[in-house]
Amino acid sequence: MPKLTIDGIPVEAPEGATVLQAAELAGIEIPRFCYHERLSIAGNCRMCLVEVKPGPPKPAASCALPVCEGMEVFTNSEMARAARKGTIEFMLVNHPLDCPICDQGGECDLQDETVLYGEAASRFREDKHAFADKDLGPLINTRFTRCIHCTRCVRFCDEIAGVPALGMIGRGSSCEIMPWEEGVLQTELAGNLVDVCPVGSLTNRPFAFRARSWELTKTDSIDIMDAMGSSVRIDSRSNEVLRILPRLNDAVNEEWIGDRSRHFIDGLLERRLDTPWARVTRGAALRSVSWEKALEILRERVEALGDAPKVGVIAGDQTDLETLTAAKDLCAALGSPNMDCRQDGARLDASVRAGYLFNATIEGLDQADAILLIGSDPRKEAPVLNARIFRRVRNGQAAVARIGVPTDLTYPVTELGNTPGEALAALRAGTHPFAEVLRSAKHPVIIVGQGALRREDGAAVLNAARDLADALGVVREGWNGFSVLHTAAGRVGGLDLGFVPGKDGLDAGAMVQALGSGSLDVLILLGADEFDTSALANRSTRDALVVYIGSHGDAGAAVADIVLPGSAWTEKTATWVSMEGRVQRTLRAVSAPGAAVEDWVAVARVARALGHALPFSSVEDVRARMAAINPLLGTLWTLTPAPWGAPFGTEGAVSAEPFTPAVPNYYMTCPISRASRTMAACVEALSGTEDERTGTDG
Amino acid sequence: MIETNTAAAGTAPFAFTPENQAEARSILARYPKGREHSAALPLLDLAQRQQGYVDRSAMEAVAGLTGLAPIRILEVATFYTMFRHAPVGEHHFEVCTNISCWLRGSDEVLRALRDELGLDPGGKSDDGKFSVQECECLGACVNAPAVRVGDHYFEDLTYDNTVALIRKLRAGEKVVLGSQTGRVGSANAAGATALAGRAS
Ligand code: SF4
Ligand code: FES
Ligand code: FES
Numbered sequence: 001m002p003k004l005t006i007d008g009i010p011v012e013a014p015e016g017a018t019v020l021q022a023a024e025l026a027g028i029e030i031p032r033f034c035y036h037e038r039l040s041i042a043g044n045c046r047m048c049l050v051e052v053k054p055g056p057p058k059p060a061a062s063c064a065l066p067v068c069e070g071m072e073v074f075t076n077s078e079m080a081r082a083a084r085k086g087t088i089e090f091m092l093v094n095h096p097l098d099c100p101i102c103d104q105g106g107e108c109d110l111q112d113e114t115v116l117y118g119e120a121a122s123r124f125r126e127d128k129h130a131f132a133d134k135d136l137g138p139l140i141n142t143r144f145t146r147c148i149h150c151t152r153c154v155r156f157c158d159e160i161a162g163v164p165a166l167g168m169i170g171r172g173s174s175c176e177i178m179p180w181e182e183g184v185l186q187t188e189l190a191g192n193l194v195d196v197c198p199v200g201s202l203t204n205r206p207f208a209f210r211a212r213s214w215e216l217t218k219t220d221s222i223d224i225m226d227a228m229g230s231s232v233r234i235d236s237r238s239n240e241v242l243r244i245l246p247r248l249n250d251a252v253n254e255e256w257i258g259d260r261s262r263h264f265i266d267g268l269l270e271r272r273l274d275t276p277w278a279r280v281t282r283g284a285a286l287r288s289v290s291w292e293k294a295l296e297i298l299r300e301r302v303e304a305l306g307d308a309p310k311v312g313v314i315a316g317d318q319t320d321l322e323t324l325t326a327a328k329d330l331c332a333a334l335g336s337p338n339m340d341c342r343q344d345g346a347r348l349d350a351s352v353r354a355g356y357l358f359n360a361t362i363e364g365l366d367q368a369d370a371i372l373l374i375g376s377d378p379r380k381e382a383p384v385l386n387a388r389i390f391r392r393v394r395n396g397q398a399a400v401a402r403i404g405v406p407t408d409l410t411y412p413v414t415e416l417g418n419t420p421g422e423a424l425a426a427l428r429a430g431t432h433p434f435a436e437v438l439r440s441a442k443h444p445v446i447i448v449g450q451g452a453l454r455r456e457d458g459a460a461v462l463n464a465a466r467d468l469a470d471a472l473g474v475v476r477e478g479w480n481g482f483s484v485l486h487t488a489a490g491r492v493g494g495l496d497l498g499f500v501p502g503k504d505g506l507d508a509g510a511m512v513q514a515l516g517s518g519s520l521d522v523l524i525l526l527g528a529d530e531f532d533t534s535a536l537a538n539r540s541t542r543d544a545l546v547v548y549i550g551s552h553g554d555a556g557a558a559v560a561d562i563v564l565p566g567s568a569w570t571e572k573t574a575t576w577v578s579m580e581g582r583v584q585r586t587l588r589a590v591s592a593p594g595a596a597v598e599d600w601v602a603v604a605r606v607a608r609a610l611g612h613a614l615p616f617s618s619v620e621d622v623r624a625r626m627a628a629i630n631p632l633l634g635t636l637w638t639l640t641p642a643p644w645g646a647p648f649g650t651e652g653a654v655s656a657e658p659f660t661p662a663v664p665n666y667y668m669t670c671p672i673s674r675a676s677r678t679m680a681a682c683v684e685a686l687s688g689t690e691d692e693r694t695g696t697d698g
Numbered sequence: 699m700i701e702t703n704t705a706a707a708g709t710a711p712f713a714f715t716p717e718n719q720a721e722a723r724s725i726l727a728r729y730p731k732g733r734e735h736s737a738a739l740p741l742l743d744l745a746q747r748q749q750g751y752v753d754r755s756a757m758e759a760v761a762g763l764t765g766l767a768p769i770r771i772l773e774v775a776t777f778y779t780m781f782r783h784a785p786v787g788e789h790h791f792e793v794c795t796n797i798s799c800w801l802r803g804s805d806e807v808l809r810a811l812r813d814e815l816g817l818d819p820g821g822k823s824d825d826g827k828f829s830v831q832e833c834e835c836l837g838a839c840v841n842a843p844a845v846r847v848g849d850h851y852f853e854d855l856t857y858d859n860t861v862a863l864i865r866k867l868r869a870g871e872k873v874v875l876g877s878q879t880g881r882v883g884s885a886n887a888a889g890a891t892a893l894a895g896r897a898s
Pocket of ligand 3: 794795796797798799800834835836837838839842843844
């Protein structure tokens with residue numbers, strides 16, 4: 001490890017580190033524009049110039065200069081400061097200096113550095129070079145006159161998103177950023193471009209001119225729009241969520257989030273349930289009522305169903321653990337074994353934790369060298385996770401094979417076909433060469449997607465995947481590569497809590513059928529909308545009741561008899577478990593609209609109306625109960641590896657029926673994202689290009 | 699400057715002719731396996747020689763052959779001024795206006811083009827015979843000012859000899875390549891002075 005001094009401070013930096021990185025170790029920040037920790041080094045902005053001895057008598061770009069033994073670096077000498085001044089002056093030559101009307105104002109690197117190194121007046125008297133804006137789709141506004149040509153955006157597309165969509169064309173002062181195709185960026189990570197752009201050249205389009213950064217209240221929270229549990233910051237003002245940004249979390253999302261996680265927010269304002277609704281009698285229209293009235297109607301209608309009504313509960317994809325705990329206790333009080341957190345019918349097995357976790361962990365993917373995807377499309381299901389896989393493949397460190405629908409994952413994939421039974425057997429028998437790739441890998445990973453599990457033979461697929469993992473040594477001393485990729489943020493928590501049918505209980509599909517046929521009396525939907533609700537809409541036999549608790553008027557509320565308003569995840573401090581098994585808590589950023597309450601409170605009110613008051617007086621009581629059911633749920637933020645060994649899934653034949661995608665439309669997966677106009681605009685922009693994608697655009 | 703969305707509607711997509719396909723294969727074969735990206739420039743040149751310019755459709759063809767994303771081809775094709783993105787005249791004047799040529803009178807060359815053809819940089823004559831473009835240093839600074847027309851250089855230009863050159867080209871007459879003042883190689887324009895006057 002070379003030793004050097006930076007501004008007189010002795011530093012020992014790892015071999016191959018750059019002077020800029022070494023300075024960071026010493027706590028000295030060198031200004032930079034083009035350098036970005038997670039992107040390759042371009043060395044083109046010259047903002048990081050420093051004085052170095054020994055060396056030529058001119059400043060050197062510290063971001064591209066490797067440290068050497070005995071180097072003396074001066075980051076704040078006369079020469080370094082003069083160099084920065086010069087750089088800033090050149091950068092401002094063509095910059096419009098329109099900070100007062102620029103959304104980046106207040107959080108702009110160029111603005112900050114200009115305050116430090118800029119001159120009060122410009123010596124440039126010629127005309128500024130102006131550039132036309134480009135259409136980069138519904139999420140990004142361009143203002144290319146402000147571009148400083150750092151090429152971070154180009155490198156982000158190439159190196160992180162895996163879609164070489166942008167380039168810097170032309171030369172000299174005519175350089176400009178250009179997409180190959182205008183209209184849309186074919187990536188689920190486009191929103192991050194706004195974060196990597198150090199100036200206001202690429203800005204957040206839906207957020208345009210909505211607020212100044214310093215007016216916003218910042219709440220650190222956890223993303224619930226997919227199952228990764230990314231760290232995010234919710235920016236709000238006057239009880240409205242205006243923006244969501246990723247927070248740094250190397251173990252999970254590094255510093256990226258997917259476009260749905262960032263841009264669903266206008267859906268928080270649309271189609272909201274802000275008051276209870278009820279049908280006084282069967283078949284009557286839904287009427288807006290007070291809480292008292294709603295619960296009274298509920299009680300009356302349930303009483304009319306007889307002495308011991310049979311109740312079932314289906315939890316949705318974004319249901320928090322507090323709500324599930326209350327609902328589980330409600331079922332216990334009613335003596336009902338009918339509960340399920342797998343509304344899509346995924347044949348996940350709650351009995352063995354290692355059987356439903358992403359055991360390899362998201363960070364563990366950085367070691368993965370052979371990856372088998374079974375019925376999973378990580379690009380659509382967890383785009384940020386896909387970016388990690390892409391990075392491994394791009395660096396030539398991992399090989400990926402897939403059983404499932406051949407979609408574009410941004411990296412090359414060995415296709416094993418979409419005839420699951422056959423493909424799994426070929427790997428098991430070792431007749432396909434990828435079996436050997438997995439076997440001889442140091443850190444092999446098998447990713448099982450929901451597309452493989454939400455089918456008749458899902459349990460058999462799960463079992464076959466487990467069997468394969470054992471046979472190929474995917475689980476070994478110190479490494480468990482068997483990983484289930486979830487799409488629902490509430491799923492792992494539900495399984496951890498045991499929110500699955502008890503003895504002789506009905507699963508989600510069976511409950512829906514039973515309500516239709518008359519063997520179930522009351523079905524409570526906890527934000528459950530992602531299943532075929534037509535059986536509920538068309539139930540004709542009896543006065544069976546559907547109660548919907550949730551935040552949005554979507555498919556579930558439409559078929560319900562009693563609708564009770566709950567909170568969206570930005571409106572509550574609640575607990576979720578990420579697909580890796582990390583127990584995390586969101587922080588309430590804004591309050592829920594109107595008469596909406598936290599969902600567990602709604603469940604508790606229902607319980608009381610049914611004559612089974614739950615013993616919770618505060619959310620702390622619920623959390624204590626949750627930890628009593630499963631002590632793991634009491635340990636926040638850390639990962640506890642799940643023991644491997646017990647069998648899960650069920651032995652059986654895997655059919656030849658092809659896997660279907662778990663997330664057919666990335667932008668719309670839940671009631672909130674379906675209510676979002678921004679998400680709708682994304683869908684439209686993408687469908688437009690697909691129609692045109694004939695001819696040479698291919 | 700090149701526009702973002704593909705070539706004007708109605709233009710047929712670019713395709714290499716059979717001979718050029720063979721040529722493209724031999725160009726690709728010059729590079730080690732896995733380094734086909736390096737063939738981008740010679741392939742763009744080949745496409746330009748076939749079509750006279752490289753539009754987005756030609757760039758896509760080159761991208762396909764080299765395995766590069768089309769945007770990468772757009773980047774190089776717009777970086778080098780020798781690549782043109784729309785049809786040019788039969789005699790395409792690339793006039794160097796960099797420092798040496800400028801000091802030695804490239805303004806006069808441009809004036810000659812304007813007077814004789816009515817063309818400024820970027821212009822193209824109605825009969826399609828001539829077009830003019832400014833370009834970066836041609837590497838012929840020793841005989842500045844210099845102009846490139848097609849594959850040929852014309853050097854030591856003045857207003858008058860530029861006019862004469864244009865007239866000859868228009869008439870289809872034979873022209874002298876290289877220096878227009880008869881300078882051989884890059885010999886001193888003032889004649890042999892080095893060592894002159896020294897006793898031998
Ligand atoms: S648009 Fe932004 S990120 Fe891209 S080159 Fe310009 S300044 Fe850099
Ligand atoms: S940060 Fe070093 S040149 Fe840009
Ligand atoms: S400056 Fe004109 S050829 Fe070099």
